[in-house]
Structures are given as C-alpha cells and as structure tokens.
Amino acid sequence: MLxxxxxxxxxxxxxxxxxxxxxxxxxxxxxxxxxxERGHATELARGAAQQGFDVVVAFGGDGxxxxxxxxxxxxxxxxxxxxxxxxxxxxxxxxIPRDVxxxxxxxxDMAGRLEPRRIDTGRVGGRHFLFAAGIGLDASMVARVxxxxxxxxxxxxxYFAYAALRSFFGEYLLDSRRVRVEFxxxxxxxxxxxxxxxxxxxxxxxxxxxxxxxxxxESGTLSVSVLERARLIDLVTLLPRLFGAGAAxxxxxxxxxxxxxxxxVALDGPFPLALDGEHLGPFEDVELAIxxxxxxxxx
Numbered sequence: 001m002l003x004x005x006x007x008x009x010x011x012x013x014x015x016x017x018x019x020x021x022x023x024x025x026x027x028x029x030x031x032x033x034x035x036x037e038r039g040h041a042t043e044l045a046r047g048a049a050q051q052g053f054d055v056v057v058a059f060g061g062d063g064x065x066x067x068x069x070x071x072x073x074x075x076x077x078x079x080x081x082x083x084x085x086x087x088x089x090x091x092x093x094x095x096i097p098r099d100v101x102x103x104x105x106x107x108x109d110m111a112g113r114l115e116p117r118r119i120d121t122g123r124v125g126g127r128h129f130l131f132a133a134g135i136g137l138d139a140s141m142v143a144r145v146x147x148x149x150x151x152x153x154x155x156x157x158x159y160f161a162y163a164a165l166r167s168f169f170g171e172y173l174l175d176s177r178r179v180r181v182e183f184x185x186x187x188x189x190x191x192x193x194x195x196x197x198x199x200x201x202x203x204x205x206x207x208x209x210x211x212x213x214x215x216x217x218e219s220g221t222l223s224v225s226v227l228e229r230a231r232l233i234d235l236v237t238l239l240p241r242l243f244g245a246g247a248a249x250x251x252x253x254x255x256x257x258x259x260x261x262x263x264x265v266a267l268d269g270p271f272p273l274a275l276d277g278e279h280l281g282p283f284e285d286v287e288l289a290i291x292x293x294x295x296x297x298x299x
Contacts, residue, residue, distance in 0.1 A: 001028040002048040004068055006035045006060030009084035010153045011100065020059070020082060020104045027111035028055075035064065045071025045079075053077055055114060055298065057107070059100075061085020062130075066276035069121060069295055070128040078116035078296035080107055086156045089277065090130045093198050093217070094299040107298075116296035119217040122197045122275075123289045129275040130295075132201050133288055135179060135264055136192030137230070139272035140167040143279040157204045172230040178267040181226050188254050190226040193264055195288045197222055199246075202277070210246040212255060222290040224262055226254045261289040 001024065005017055017032075024030050035041045041058070045068040048056045058068035059082040072079050083091040083098050097103045121128040134142065144163040145152050151159045176191040194201065196215035200208035212223035227234070229252050241247050248255040263285070264271075270282035 001030050001055050001057060002044070002053045003030060003032040003057040003059055003082070004035060004041050004044050004064070005032055006041070006064040006084065008149075009060035009064060010086040010149075010156075012060060012084040016100060017059070020100060023104050024057075024107065027108050035060075035067075039067065041067035042071040045069075045077075048072075049075035049077040055080050057082055059084055062087065062089050062276045063278035065090050066128075066130050066278060069130050070126075072296070073121050073123075073128040073291065073294045076296060078114065078298050080298040082107075086152055087160075087203055087277070089200075089202050090198075092203060093131060093200075094297065096299060110298060114298060116298055118293040118296050120197050120220060121291045121294045122195060122222060123291045124273070124275060124286050127275060127280075128291060128294065129197075131196060131198035131276060133195040133276075134193070134274045135271050135286070136177070136190075137164070137167055137172050137227070138192060138194055139274035139279060140171055142274040142277055143272055146279050160202075161204065168230065168235060173232065176230045177269055177271055179271050180265045180267055181224065182263040182265065183224070183256065183258055184260065188226045188228070189267065190228040190254070191230045192227040194225045195222050195262070196225075197290060199223075204243070207243055209242050210244070211242065212248065213246040214248075214257060218293075219257075220290065220292045221257045221259050222262065222288060224256050224258060224288065226256075228252045228254065259290060261287045263287050 021032050057080045058065040081091045141164040181188045196212045198217050199215040200210045202209045211225050215223035247253045266284040270284050273280045273283050
C-alpha cells in the first residue's frame with residue numbers, strides 16, 4: 001500500500017497522519033510519501049501503478065484525490081481515500097466516511113479482500129477528473145478560494161459561497177468572458193461551462209448542490225451544462241434549482257449528455273479552468289471527454 005499524503009490539506013495534521021499510518025501498518029505493508037508540489041501526487045501514483053502496488057491511498061482533499069486518480073487512470077491499481085479536505089466531494093459520492101479515523105477503519109476492514117469497482121473519469125488533455133470540470137464562474141470561485149487557504153479552512157462552505165458571489169458580481173455580471181462549446185456539429189455560446197461525470201457537483205454543509213442530476217460514475221457519458229448569460233435574475237432563479245432538482249430546464253442553461261469529446265474555445269480572452277475543485281489556470285482552448293471504466297476504486 002502506498003499512502004500519498006498532502007500535508008497542506010485542510011484537516012491533515014502531523015498527529016493524525018502518524019495515527020492513521022500506524023493503524024494501517026497493522027494490516028498492510030505501508031509506504032507513506034508526502035506531496036511537495038502540485039502534480040507530485042500524479043507522479044507518485046503513476047509510479048506506484050507501474051511498480052505493482054496493490055492499492056494507492058490518497059490522504060487529502062479533492063484536489064489531491066484527483067491528482068492521484070489521474071496517475072492511476074488506465075491501470076489496474078485501485079484508488080482508496082482518506083478524506084482530509086474541506087468538502088471531500090468524491091469521498092461523499094462513494095459513501096466513504098468523512099471522518100478520517102472512520103475511513104481508516106473501513107480500509108482496515110477491507111484488508112485481504114480488496115474488491116475494486118471500475119468507474120468513469122472525465123478527461124481534459126492528459127489530466128483526468130473525478131466528478132467535475134468547471135470553466136468560467138465555477139473556476140473563478142475556486143481560484144478566489146485558493147488564494148485564502150486559512151479562510152477556506154476556517155469558514156469552509158461559507159467562504160465558498162462568499163467567493164462565488166464575489167466572482168459573480170465582480171467578474172461576470174457586468175463583463176462576462178464568453179466561450180463557445182462545440183459538439184456534434186453544433187455550437188453554444190455561454191459564460192460558464194460545467195462538465196460532470198458524477199452528481200452532485202458539491203455540497204453546502206450536508207446539502208447537495210446539483211447541476212446535472214443525470215450525471216453518473218458509470219453512465220459512460222459526460223453531462224455538460226452551459227450557462228448562456230450571467231444576469232441578476234439568473235442568480236435568483238438558479239439558486240433554488242441548485243439545491244433542488246438541478247439546473248436542467250432553466251431558461252438560460254443548456255444541458256447535454258455526450259459520449260464524444262466537447263471542445264470549449266475562448267471568445268473574449270483566456271478563461272479559468274478548475275478540475276475537481278482545483279484551479280488549473282487560464283486556457284483558450286480545451287477538449288472535455290469521458291473515459292469509461294478508466295479507474296478502479298475502493299469504497
């Protein structure tokens with residue numbers, strides 16, 4: 001077992017790390033490595049798959065889990081989780097306890113009978129994602145949150161909500177950067193694109209935030225939602241849907257299910273991109289795709 005630890009994750013501490021690793025050593029041959037920089041977790045996971053590790057554990061938040069998954073995608077080596085982030089969306093999607101001690105006990109119970117399940121991942125270029133890729137408002141919010149890690153750790157979902165409102169009013173309401181979404185010979189222009197291979201998109205406390213309820217980890221399709229305009233009325237009318245049945249059917253949202261790649265092209269300069277809650281920077285042209293059954297996971 002290789003345990004990849006992000007020591008900067010919201011709820012990871014040296015003490016908890018020692019306790020968890022010591023517990024796992026009771027049932028597994030454990031090697032633990034701390035990440036040093038962005039992308040390091042992907043390199044470690046890819047190397048572990050090549051070396052034939054029986055399982056790779058991501059100990060951190062959704063960004064760490066996503067990087068590890070990207071390194072394991074296409075291999076037979078399963079991914080396991082020890083949640084250490086602020087929201088832990090993917091762990092909650094799989095039904096894994098958010099408490100790291102409880103999730104470690106779950107791994108201990110699996111010793112000697114690992115039964116991985118294969119799921120779909122999304123893909124942007126060579127990077128895989130586990131539940132969502134966001135372009136526009138979603139990615140701007142993530143970038144704003146990442147600039148203030150202490151507030152993220154202290155306020156959690158409340159700071160995400162604040163960052164989303166600041167991004168909407170400060171960057172999109174008056175001067176939206178538009179993009180064009182191209183698929184199957186069609187094109188849709190909009191200000192925000194969210195591609196999902198799982199539902200929900202995120203959580204506000206215990207409440208799921210739903211954009212594309214039809215998205216699923218084993219559907220073989222990518223659910224793409226395009227917000228065509230950013231107006232105050234959209235904020236007012238979308239919010240109840242996000243905490244209810246989802247954005248599909250809203251007058252300014254186009255929702256599609258695709259098996260073939262979707263291209264997103266900037267119309268007004270580079271757009272921000274985030275994968276699984278991790279901001280990757282500005283882009284002008286990306287391709288979103290689904291990679292069916294590409295990842296083995298333990299749940």
